[in-house]
Amino acid sequence: MGQTAPARTVSDMAMDRTLEIAELIITKWDQDTSTFAKVTSLFHENRAEAKEFIRCVNELQKAMHSVVSENSNSEKLIRAQCLMEIGMKRLQKEFYQILSMNRAHLDPESVSTRSSLSTRSSTSDYEDNDDDEIRLAGESITEVEDVSSVAMTDLRLIAESMISSGYGKECVKIYKIIRKSIVDEGIYRLGVEKVTSSQIHKMDWEVLEIRIKSWLNAVNVAMKTLFKGERILCDHVFASSDSIRESCFTEITREGASILFGFTEIFAKSSKKSLVKVFRSLDMYTAIASHWQEIESIFSFDSTSAVRSQALTSLIKLGESVKTALKEFESEIQKDKSKTPVPGAGIHHLTVDVMNYLSLLADYSNVLGDILVDMPPPAISSLPASIFDGSDSDDSQSPAISTRFAWLILILLCKLDGKAKHYTGNGNVSFSYLFLATNLQHVISKVRTSNLKYLLGDDWVTKQVVKVKQFITSYERLAWDHVVKSLPLDPSAAMSTDQAKEWFRRFNSAFEQAYYKQSACVVSDSKLRDEIKLSIAKKIIPTYRKFYNTHRVTIGREKNSCTARFAPDDVGNKLSDLFFEGTGSSESSSSMSSSSLHTKTSRSH
Template identity: 30%
Template sequence: MHYCQSIMPTYEAEVEQHIIAATQHILKALGASKNLNDDFKRALTELDSHLSTMTMITESKGGGFSEIEEQLKHAERKIIRWESDPSFIWDSGPTEAIEYLQAVNAILTVIESSGGLSLSENGKPREIALQAKHALQRAMSRLEEELCHILFQHKQYFKPRYVSFHSCAEDVFYDKSFTSLEDEIVEETSQRDGEDRESVECSLDLVDPHVIPEIKSIANIMSASNYIQEFCEAFIGSRTEALYEYFSILEIEKLSIEDVLKLEWDSWNRETKKWMWAMKVIIRVYLASEKRLCEQILGDFGSVNSFCFIEISKASVLCLLNFGQAVAMGPHKPEKLIRLLDMYEIMANLHLELDSLFSEDDGSFVRIEYHKLLRRLGDYARETFMRFGNAIASDASLHPFPGGRIHHLTKYVMNYMRLLPDYCDTLNLLLKDQDADESNAVVEIDNEQDFSSSTSCPMACHLRSITSTLESNLIGKSKLYKDDSLQFVFLMNNIHYMVNKIKDSDLRHFFGDEWIRKHIGKFQQHATSYVRATWSSVVSMLRDDGKTTLKERCRRFCLAFEELYKNQTRWYIPDLRLREDLQISISQKVIPAYRNFLGNNNSNVSDKHVKYATDDLEELLFDLFVGSPRSLRNSRRR
């Protein structure tokens, strides 16, 4: 029995040796094949190295530690040699890298084998085990350096073509007050979010694909050595730094909440546009690519994969969200609304992709913060829109607007509203249910809008409320004119402008034909009231009252006409057709009466009393409302 026990270890060792030898023979046969790729050949080499070390351990079970000790010394020499070499192992070629990994495998095998040998507290096995563990620590430290170097040396960036988000809103609302906006600025040429979707929807190689196997080999050996945590720390540190560098490429600055709140309009507008672009590129491209990289390298390590991705990306995502939070803390200025809606829509369009990136429990806090900001931006945009009417109502004037022209407030409000139909779905959602939970607070943008019920949607109701507030404000501003006639011209100009802006844009779907007809009637009524208030009294001077002589009636008429001419050539009607229509209306009231007066009294009124011929008078009427005073000194007599 004792004899059998003594020969069993020797027998088991021989069996193991035969199995290992057979496996090595198979590996050599596979290695001779020309159809294997480099990755597979590298794996075969590493496995062969490990089997060679196992052979040494198997032989050592028959007696002594001399071969183990010799193998350990050989591996140590490889480790120590690179400690004094300033160059990097993987830069020196695949052979050096494979030999280094073989040395680490040999050390690992020594550590594994020492656990199965007869150890005495202060004996040789313990000494070898401690020596092997110390050598392993040194090797792991070196591999961390190699990993960081490979990641740094082979990182790749891209700079996508910048695409503006809403060109029709570019730098339009640039002032706290309702200052003048040139109509040419506001063009119907918006670029919606979906139009540039393809330009940033792709996955890229953030690290040169050729070095992925090398990184994986380092991950595998460090995991086998129980140093996966150290690998993760080095990997996370390198990739986080690369992501921050990419922020610089996108020209994204880290701004505190205080910094954002202090930004002037131009800077604020510029930073929000960069933020929107960065959100799309970082989430849709960079983080998607980063997650793929983590899966390529750490996909076989379970939760380590998602842990590394979340640690790499969370700080940058939260940095972007912090900017959005700061924006949503500022005052509700009307000029910010378009940018706020852009920010909201971009986040709404990206929420599914972000949820997918951070689908694991460890990433739930990122999802929560994202949806909190999405909801907050929606609330902030809605409140800003709702307060727009209050801002219009409170816009006071101390002096009448020169010449009865179109007021800056009217231009601002109407050009502002012309931008809003593109945001119909979003505004309807935000206005319809102010208490919507986040599951309902997401909208997909549809450029092919259905306007069949547009006039009754929440946005349409609010737009009509805004124009009603604007009309009330304009009526108040018209009372600043001492001349009643100029009040009518001012209201006619401004309501005509409102009607044209609505009739000639997508706003017409939200106001409807009835509103347009009603307001056409309003500015026409103001025109009629102007003619009646201004010219009826002038024409009445030509009538025979039984008291005034023909000469006096003619003189009074000419004086009244000249006074009106002097004043009303300064007044201005910018719309040429509206101006001509009003000039014709005046002519139709004045010229027939003047012609009849001259015709009926031709024999009783001498030429010296008739200052203007009928044709001269008619021609002078067409000088009215041109916005610059005209002289009557060169009037033509016939």
Template identity: 30%
Template sequence: MEHNNSDGSDTQHSSINEADPKPDDAAENEDEKKEEAAVLPPASLEHVSEDIDQFLVTMHKRNDGSNTENVEIPGYVEKYMDIVEEKILKYDVGEGKPKWGEVAEEDLWLLTTADRISKLMALLNDDPEKEVSDVRRSLVNRVNLVHQRTMSYLEEDFRFLIEESRIPSELDPGGNSNDNYQNTFDYKGKQEVKDEEIQHDANFPGYSEDAIASLRKIARAMLSGGYESECCQVYIISRRNAFEEILQKLGLERISIDEMVQKVQWETLARDMIPAWVNTLKQCMAVYFPGERKLAEEIFAENSSVAEGLFSSLTRGLVIQLLNFAEGAAMTKRAGEKLFKLLDMYESLWDVIPKVDGLFLEDSAEELKTEMDLAKTRLGEAAIFIFCDLENQIKSETARTAVPGGAVHPLTRYIMNYLTIAGDYKDTLEQVFWENSERGDSSRRQQQQKKKEHDGGGGGSEKEAASPFAVQAMKVMDLLDASLEGKARLYKEVALRNFFLMNNGRYILQKIKGSKEMSEVMGNTWCRKKSSEIRNYHKSYQRETWNRVLACLNQEGLSVNGKVHKPVLKERFKSFNSLIDEIHKTQSTWVVKDEQLQSELRVSISSMVIPAYRSFVGRFAQIFDPGRQTEKYIKYQAEDIETYIDELFDGKPHQSIGRRRT
């Protein structure tokens, strides 16, 4: 028998098609192998590897359906196992295996070795249920052990690369708003964040092209070697940890529904957690999920089903966490200050649901959209309940003490500030009310009819007329008007009643006009009607207050036969002075915070009183004797009256002109 002293390839070509040696020849063959081993030099790893690769190629080309268990395994397979095990032993007892990237030759050796042994495994384990010789079984076990060891090294390298080579996220969380609507609703405008304005994390997912290429090679080797589960587990754990880091930086805490409902204060949710949730949802759909999909597709480029499965597993878990948060927020105790934060969440879900189709496969996308729609519906139901509860807040406000000075009532401020903010959410509220129209009113026809009645049969489009939100807003305004009329009756003075209604009506109208959205909701007809009401209150106030003053300056009844009746004139001046003092003392404590209305009132009063007073004094002053008599009855100059009028309605008492002069 002839031998090739370098790699034993002649043995390969002469033995591939031979059957297993007969049992009687086993001892003789064993002796021959020992003699060959004693004569041949140590096998070269390079040569033995080439022999095995050729053997595997030849076996692949045969592909004739014959049973591979009848094929004799060349002796250089054992030699190859010896060399590989020796190198592995050096890893274990020496300084350990180099980390991936430290020695390029070692990385390449490990990949090619793993690939070669995986192919041997597939050949040797062609049909594991069939009986094989003890020698073959021993070889199979040995190859299995070496295969497991090489795969464990690859698993370590995969873990090292995916965890240690990632550039940490340096995102700016952003999106956190300190708006607090609970008490005063000091609101400076709704902050809308569009996708193009979202702060993109330039580092995400945080791997260089070289790192991704290495991860792809390792993943390919592990999956082809039957270690898909181990590879995917490392990937899932690492990427989940990466997302946990991202969520922490975005300010989103992991919290259960029960904790949200029972333990967390709403102020904490509104100030920190809900803005963080909104920001996280938008960031995930616009930045992180697309980036995560691309990463999975690049690393598992040769197995799209694995990439899709990993992406779905990672992202679905996060989506469910976000939806649980939304469910918890919707389940918290419902109160007025919560409406707008819930609408922020509703809007966010509304915006991102259409993007699901582009990120997930059809089945997963439909399932996620269904769950997101359900969470959105829960938020919408809570919003409807809260908004409609404004009715109860107005009805339950039964103050028995009048607001000092006829000022704008706190209820008026609360409701109008609330509606102003609601105007910023007009489109969303209309959508929510349409989706839950049975909660907004009992009948859509009733809604349309009520809106048309307020608009005088027109003044709005059919869409506006049919809006359940507009109808509900009208209902709130009607209830507020009725409540204010009841509160006006708490004032004993008729003038102050009208002043109070004028003051509050003006505040209501200015708030509506100041909101483009609420102006559209209420309509031009409503605004004209409200303006007319305010003018009537203004006229009634002037009639009750200043007509009495003007009556004192009326020239009728002062002359008898062309001669001024001095006692009557004296009484007129005395009455005028007394009324001016009384009005100044009283109405300087009345309150008009609206500077424009305050100025309009003062100008309108001055335009009535000052010219009439100048004319009256100019005509009758000479009737009195100069000196003390004139000073006694003509106490004020026109300029003094102007000063008095300019001191009205600022909510604080002023000294009389006489006291100032002393």
């Protein structure tokens, strides 16, 4: 008995000292008894005193635990409990004021870009080092970031004190209400609103596209600043409790994240599919995929698994909509039934439309590779074997996306092969080959000037270039060989005047017939146009020039003779005028003039 009394005396004395010190500072800031305390912020007025206030509250809590184990009915314990309630009420107010007054400094962007302070140090570390830490941080961050660091430090001090004192519920309630309003407001300001399937279904495309563009900007800001900043702040303030961190972050961000990712999910499920809308689907898929690591990191809690699941579902649904669009695109190519030959054997609208579409799709090759990886390979056997010409190697090892693009172009070329036959019915067999050449050249040009070149590769392009040359060779043979054959094999050979006249008449007739017929043709590609004209000129002009120079004197002796109707330069001028759209435009728009054509054909012999 005599030995226990001194221990109680020591305990009582310690409690008395703690109560005395705590009562001085806690009652000073009792907002119910002090007008000064009611209108003044402790942490704003005097951070050193605020730090002392927190220390006294924590010491009081420790003393209460010590006393309650000895005498739960102690009057000192009751007195301490009253002081604790006053202190917690004060801290609750301070917590609210800091959150409210620093909305601008605790906005997610400021928080997400602030210099990283230690988010796992203990309360005692903060009691000893928080001012030094803030001072050091302030040397390397902006003034706004410095203010946010101070606010975050104060919030953490208060939160840890309230949680350890059993007042975590009150602290968390304030935090959730204020921070959720900030996140919800942020989502709204980014232009993202909750929509239903029926609303999207009824929207005009122009309106929906505006919504999508707003969403694309919103998801970038949300993942880089809004949700990221909120996660950093939550992790920092409630570093002492994993369960509270998770609970707060989940409740604050769940609704905003659901609205954000719900838009894409509903769009993918509900929007009317079209070939144009596939690009917006790809934009949204790209946005989510590019932020996937952030989504997994920021929403890593078990209680936020629904957000991850919703984002993943959006990716899957958007990917499925893209696959469906590609199937529809393939079907549209195959269903094209236009039979009217393109005037001048020019580029078919189907070629233009398909290649424009594919070149735009190729810009999304990174995400398309992921989307198409499990798509069944095309049934090449469904196309006629003649379209392959034995030049396509086994591409079973090619990426799915490369195979798919090559397949779609193959379908286009197959359709063009069928459309080329429409010229033969009009007796313009040569036109069919020129049509195939100009359209394939357009395909090659679009491939070379877009990301398609990386998907299809140089070998593919080289094979198509060979095919263009084959088509041109066939065209020249059918369209111009009879002109070449209208001249003697030996243009310099001696012959009678009548024989010379007959050869001139044959050439005049053959050339005029060919020129008249081929002047209707159009070759849009300037390089190909010049190559064709030069090739034709090399076949005709050198031989005709020799014949003309050898026999024009004989023919010219006859009065008013017009048998030698064309001089070699006249032939060159005529050829240089070919393959332009319209008439009379060649003088100004020709990339190969008659003089250059004359020079090149002369040099070749």
